[in-house]
Amino acid sequence: MAAISAPASVEEFMDRMVEQSDELPKRLRQCVDYVAANQDRIAFSTVAEMAEGAGVPPSAFMRFCQVFGFSGFSQMQRLFRESYAQRPDYATRLKKLRESGAGSPSALLAEFVEAGCLSLENLAKTIDPRTLDAATKTLAEANMVHIVGLRRAFSVASYFAYAFEKMNVPALLHDNVGRLGRHHAIRPGDAMIAITFAPYTAETVELADVARRAGAEVVAITDSVASPLRQITPLVLTVSEADFGDFRSLSATLSLAVALVVAVGSAARNQNGIS
Numbered sequence: 001m002a003a004i005s006a007p008a009s010v011e012e013f014m015d016r017m018v019e020q021s022d023e024l025p026k027r028l029r030q031c032v033d034y035v036a037a038n039q040d041r042i043a044f045s046t047v048a049e050m051a052e053g054a055g056v057p058p059s060a061f062m063r064f065c066q067v068f069g070f071s072g073f074s075q076m077q078r079l080f081r082e083s084y085a086q087r088p089d090y091a092t093r094l095k096k097l098r099e100s101g102a103g104s105p106s107a108l109l110a111e112f113v114e115a116g117c118l119s120l121e122n123l124a125k126t127i128d129p130r131t132l133d134a135a136t137k138t139l140a141e142a143n144m145v146h147i148v149g150l151r152r153a154f155s156v157a158s159y160f161a162y163a164f165e166k167m168n169v170p171a172l173l174h175d176n177v178g179r180l181g182r183h184h185a186i187r188p189g190d191a192m193i194a195i196t197f198a199p200y201t202a203e204t205v206e207l208a209d210v211a212r213r214a215g216a217e218v219v220a221i222t223d224s225v226a227s228p229l230r231q232i233t234p235l236v237l238t239v240s241e242a243d244f245g246d247f248r249s250l251s252a253t254l255s256l257a258v259a260l261v262v263a264v265g266s267a268a269r270n271q272n273g274i275s
Helices: 010-023 026-037 047-054 058-067 073-086 090-099 105-126 129-140 151-166 202-213 251-272
Strands: 145-149 171-174 191-195 217-222 236-238
Touching: 010 026, 010 073, 026 047, 026 058, 047 058, 058 073, 105 251, 129 191, 129 217, 129 236, 129 251, 145 151, 145 202, 151 171, 151 191, 151 251, 191 202, 202 217, 217 251
Parallel strands: 145 171, 145 191, 191 217, 217 236
Antiparallel strands: none
């Protein structure tokens, strides 16, 4: 087998994992699953800690790194550290906006409107109608719809909970307030909407996996082929938001949420014979 070069970016690495994961032996697939679900831990963990998390010996994790073109764990870790260092915090993002001369409210509004329009155009082109139909049917037939989305996705999750209540669709928001879990409320015949974007929130991915193992169907809303939610469910609705000044709106995601709520509410009413 010819040697391959190391991935030039985290995104390229994730794409390689998705493409090759089905061809790998069991232990290396365990590494793929763990890395995809725990990208935020790679930059600051040891190879022993990563191997333990994946449930494999350190030698197997080293082999995993080499299969994807790295000389070893250190080179893979360096890629993630560089990516982490390049991710600007909010103060840096604001500074860049001021330096670009886009500081007036009117200019900012125009730029974000443009980014939002681009996001909506992309959504219309990329969303799979068959997956959307299947997701709608799954949610409409569920005994209870569980919803989880934290950090940037929390506003979307909150909207789902609010709108489903108005539609008389039984729903429960898992907000993790006070670290109080509600996973024991998930039953066979239920469904879950799990929402997370890169860098993916571990709590959301973990709860989606709990729901699947409890016998509930999972509908994922996420942003990349490398999302760990793809390891959990085939019902994946992919949304890519355009950004301005390293700030991303939720225009496309909220539009998808509105469409899904209305479709589910309508399907549930028809199913129950309500006019």
